[in-house]
Amino acid sequence: MPRPTTGPDAGVGLARLAGIAAAAVGLGVGELVAATGTTGQSLVGSVGGEIIDQAPGALVRTGIDALGTADKPVLVTTIVVVCLGLGAILGPAARRRPWLNPLAFGVMALLGTVAGLRDPLADDAVTVMAAVSAAVAGSFTLWLLERRLPADAVAAPAAIAVVPLGADEDAPEPAPTLPRPGVGAADRRTFLTWTGTAAGVGVVAALAGKALSGRSATSAAQATVDIPLPAPTATLPGTPAGGQAAGLAVDGLSPLITPNGSFYRIDTALTLPRPDLDGWHLRFSGEVDNPFSLSYRELLELPTIEAPVTISCVSNKVGGDLVGTAVWQGVPLTSLLERAGVKPGGTQLVGRSLDGFTVGFPTELALDGRTAMVAVGMNGEPLPVPHGFPARLIVEGLYGYVSATKWLSSIELKGWDDFDAYWIDLGWSKEGPIKTQSRIDVPRGGTKVDAGEVAVAGVAWAPGRGITKVEVQVDDGPWSEAELGPGLSDATWRQWVYRWDATPGDHKVRVRATDGTGETQTGDVAPPEPDGATGWHTRSITVRG
Numbered sequence: 001m002p003r004p005t006t007g008p009d010a011g012v013g014l015a016r017l018a019g020i021a022a023a024a025v026g027l028g029v030g031e032l033v034a035a036t037g038t039t040g041q042s043l044v045g046s047v048g049g050e051i052i053d054q055a056p057g058a059l060v061r062t063g064i065d066a067l068g069t070a071d072k073p074v075l076v077t078t079i080v081v082v083c084l085g086l087g088a089i090l091g092p093a094a095r096r097r098p099w100l101n102p103l104a105f106g107v108m109a110l111l112g113t114v115a116g117l118r119d120p121l122a123d124d125a126v127t128v129m130a131a132v133s134a135a136v137a138g139s140f141t142l143w144l145l146e147r148r149l150p151a152d153a154v155a156a157p158a159a160i161a162v163v164p165l166g167a168d169e170d171a172p173e174p175a176p177t178l179p180r181p182g183v184g185a186a187d188r189r190t191f192l193t194w195t196g197t198a199a200g201v202g203v204v205a206a207l208a209g210k211a212l213s214g215r216s217a218t219s220a221a222q223a224t225v226d227i228p229l230p231a232p233t234a235t236l237p238g239t240p241a242g243g244q245a246a247g248l249a250v251d252g253l254s255p256l257i258t259p260n261g262s263f264y265r266i267d268t269a270l271t272l273p274r275p276d277l278d279g280w281h282l283r284f285s286g287e288v289d290n291p292f293s294l295s296y297r298e299l300l301e302l303p304t305i306e307a308p309v310t311i312s313c314v315s316n317k318v319g320g321d322l323v324g325t326a327v328w329q330g331v332p333l334t335s336l337l338e339r340a341g342v343k344p345g346g347t348q349l350v351g352r353s354l355d356g357f358t359v360g361f362p363t364e365l366a367l368d369g370r371t372a373m374v375a376v377g378m379n380g381e382p383l384p385v386p387h388g389f390p391a392r393l394i395v396e397g398l399y400g401y402v403s404a405t406k407w408l409s410s411i412e413l414k415g416w417d418d419f420d421a422y423w424i425d426l427g428w429s430k431e432g433p434i435k436t437q438s439r440i441d442v443p444r445g446g447t448k449v450d451a452g453e454v455a456v457a458g459v460a461w462a463p464g465r466g467i468t469k470v471e472v473q474v475d476d477g478p479w480s481e482a483e484l485g486p487g488l489s490d491a492t493w494r495q496w497v498y499r500w501d502a503t504p505g506d507h508k509v510r511v512r513a514t515d516g517t518g519e520t521q522t523g524d525v526a527p528p529e530p531d532g533a534t535g536w537h538t539r540s541i542t543v544r545g
């Protein structure tokens with residue numbers, strides 16, 4: 001397609017640019033104003049959050065691990081691109097019908113406002129201010145730019161034809177025409193300068209907003225919190241003084257304790273909740289005799305425990321990496337529930353997050369002796385924001401979606417049948433005990449190894465029951481017992497290694513674990529839905545001669 005320099009088509013092209021630039025200004029100003037709120041919640045973030053919450057169950061369900069990680073930038077990018085695209089449509093349209101300009105920006109502001117008001121992370125007043133400023137700035141920009149559209153583009157006389165700009169030799173030569181003397185080129189340059197400047201303002205405003213919300217009160221508060229506990233690794237068995245908890249020394253094997261920076265992350269939060277710590281309270285309510293609430297300071301002053309616990313996501317596939325082990329530090333649920341006084345009707349413990357996410361599990365599981373806590377620390381640090389700062393639930397033996405509420409805001413006791421938490425409505429099982437699983441970490445799939453001794457190693461977990469045996473099978477041979485690494489507790493995974501005398505050729509290696517009750521992991525293949533994947537993790541390994 002030849003690129004028009006003048007004429008009606010040039011006018012459309014330039015008006016599109018004006019629309020895109022105006023949309024960029026609207027987006028940028030909206031983000032900047034939204035970032036001034038205490039929570040720093042982004043307007044685009046609120047819209048994305050609303051899309052995640054409104055998306056049909058199946059879509060969110062299949063996207064659970066993706067939504068936890070890679071799809072979030074994709075969603076944000078899509079929203080931005082759609083807004084700019086709407087601008088590209090609006091630009092030319094508003095040239096004919098100027099009233100479309102305020103109307104379109106008004107509708108977008110309304111949508112942003114609705115999403116923001118429904119978003120528990122966004123401050124209502126700030127949302128309205130952000131949406132209104134975005135609409136006014138965007139609409140004004142478009143009005144300004146359209147007044148600067150080159151005169152010939154606006155007049156669009158039929159006689160002026162399209163002049164190809166690119167070296168498009170195949171294209172038929174159109175009747176050569178010249179820009180009208182005195183207008184065209186110079187006007188065009190001025191217009192493009194204005195448009196470019198406007199787009200630049202939009203980008204700078206958006207970046208400033210991002211910087212501002214990143215430097216929120218939360219980050220500052222978190223940096224100054226000192227978790228009143230000793231460094232956790234000191235209490236773990238087999239820990240060299242001041243060092244990491246020791247485990248099996250095999251290259252590529254998951255460490256016994258997963259560092260915070262590489263701990264898997266799964267949640268529906270498009271933008272991280274960054275609570276205003278002064279206003280944050282953990283509330284206990286519902287079927288209890290003494291409802292109460294605690295500030296962050298009050299929570300930190302209570303007696304705490306620390307325990308290594310392996311948590312996993314129900315959407316983890318066989319062999320997947322949505323599982324990790326940390327030393328969690330926090331206040332035991334037993335003491336908090338004792339203080340609240342659970343009534344007989346409070347058979348379900350509902351955890352609610354600042355962003356509206358909910359979990360629910362049988363209250364008795366918090367009281368049966370397993371590790372169950374309101375965690376404030378992870379591996380000796382205050383909870384990192386992506387893992388739930390300021391506080392989250394950790395319950396040994398339960399998948400995260402029924403228990404591990406991050407950015408915890410309240411614990412409510414309800415009847416088992418009176419409430420279904422977030423993922424239950426979307427078709428996942430109401431009860432979520434973690435199934436016994438094992439994974440081969442090394443050798444990696446598809447790698448070639450040399451014949452001779454090969455360390456096949458990985459981790460196996462059955463939190464709450466513990467792991468007593470791991471077996472490895474090569475091709476259709478017998479199951480052979482692997483060596484187990486140090487056991488921190490029944491709540492954590494166990495490393496294992498099998499020293500395989502590898503013979504040249506293509507082999508299949510599979511693993512299965514037996515838990516503390518004596519039950520061996522089933523080889524029946526089941527998908528993660530609705531209550532966790534089963535099957536034996538299998539790797540194809542080529543051994544060189």
Ligand SMILES: Nc1nc2c(c(=O)[nH]1)N[C@H]1C(S)=C(S)[C@@H](COP(=O)(O)O)O[C@H]1N2
Nearest residue numbers: 264265266267268313353357400401404406
């Ligand atoms: N607020 C909130 N908490 C949440 C979730 C969420 O979407 N929102 N996801 C849960 C799920 S499905 C899992 S598996 C764990 C993951 O915890 P992590 O991200 O710290 O590994 O958090 C749980 N807590």
Ligand SMILES: [Mo]
Nearest residue numbers: 313314400401
């Ligand atoms: Mo999960």
